[in-house]
Amino acid sequence: SQTIHQWPATLVQPVGSPLSLECTVEGTSNPNLYWYRQAAGRGLQLLFYSVGIGQISSEVPQNLSASRPQDRQFILSSKKLLLSDSGFYLCACRSSYNSPLHFGNGTRLTVT
Amino acid sequence: EDKVVQSPLSLVVHEGDTVTLNCSYEVTNFRSLLWYKQEKKAPTFLFMLTSSGIEKKSGRLSSILDKKELFSILNITATQTGDSAVYLCAVAWEYGNKLVFGAGTILRVKS
Numbered sequence: 001s002q003t004i005h006q007w008p009a010t011l012v013q014p015v016g017s018p019l020s021l022e023c024t025v026e027g028t029s030n031p032n033l034y035w036y037r038q039a040a041g042r043g044l045q046l047l048f049y050s051v052g053i054g055q056i057s058s059e060v061p062q063n064l065s066a067s068r069p070q071d072r073q074f075i076l077s078s079k080k081l082l083l084s085d086s087g088f089y090l091c092a093c094r095s096s097y098n099s100p101l102h103f104g105n106g107t108r109l110t111v112t
Numbered sequence: 113e114d115k116v117v118q119s120p121l122s123l124v125v126h127e128g129d130t131v132t133l134n135c136s137y138e139v140t141n142f143r144s145l146l147w148y149k150q151e152k153k154a155p156t157f158l159f160m161l162t163s164s165g166i167e168k169k170s171g172r173l174s175s176i177l178d179k180k181e182l183f184s185i186l187n188i189t190a191t192q193t194g195d196s197a198v199y200l201c202a203v204a205w206e207y208g209n210k211l212v213f214g215a216g217t218i219l220r221v222k223s
Contacts, residue, residue: 011152023121033209038212043118043200043214043215043216044200044213045213046210046211046212046213048147049152049209049210049211051209053180057209057210059210077167086146090154090155097143097204097209098144098206099158099160100134101146101157101202102157103154103155103156104154105154106154
């Protein structure tokens with residue numbers, strides 16, 4: 001079964017600083033990968049998804065970007081964080097479009 | 113516009129009660145609907161539904177999909193305090209690659 005590694009678990013960053021969150025997946029190849037953000041413990045907002053190396057679909061225009069340099073690696077970045085970027089960031093993976101989505105343990109980001 | 117709407121937004125019940133959570137959707141090229149339970153951190157998978165009228169069941173939890181009326185329900189019978197969580201519904205479309213979640217239902221079970 002697949003395992004999703006996401007780090008760090010918590011992060012406090014000042015406004016205007018850069019961000020890099022990394023997600024790696026084990027136990028599957030050529031997965032679909034996703035970044036979600038959750039605010040105030042409610043619904044998950046889809047930020048980016050990727051169906052293959054170098055293929056990124058962006059769902060919400062914002063100052064975040066994503067990259068997939070390797071098959072099982074997905075990175076979320078920002079050049080300059082805003083206060084509104086605070087939230088709980090979840091990386092997710094599915095092995096095919098007929099399989100469920102599985103999540104990493106998330107990164108709680110606080111921008112101060 | 114594609115959307116996923118869950119109701120109620122929050123719910124407080126007593127142990128032993130039965131609850132029904134709702135998820136309605138408006139999407140093009142629907143592929144599947146998924147239910148998740150989220151307690152502290154990562155959501156955990158409950159059910160994936162692709163066909164209308166076929167109930168999926170796991171212990172005290174069950175779910176069914178109505179593709180004609182575009183909704184799904186999640187039932188929890190004989191609720192326990194451990195069922196307290198946020199329950200999330202997600203819909204997959206556009207050939208299954210994109211999954212969008214509803215806002216969730218916060219369930220609190222009182223002892």
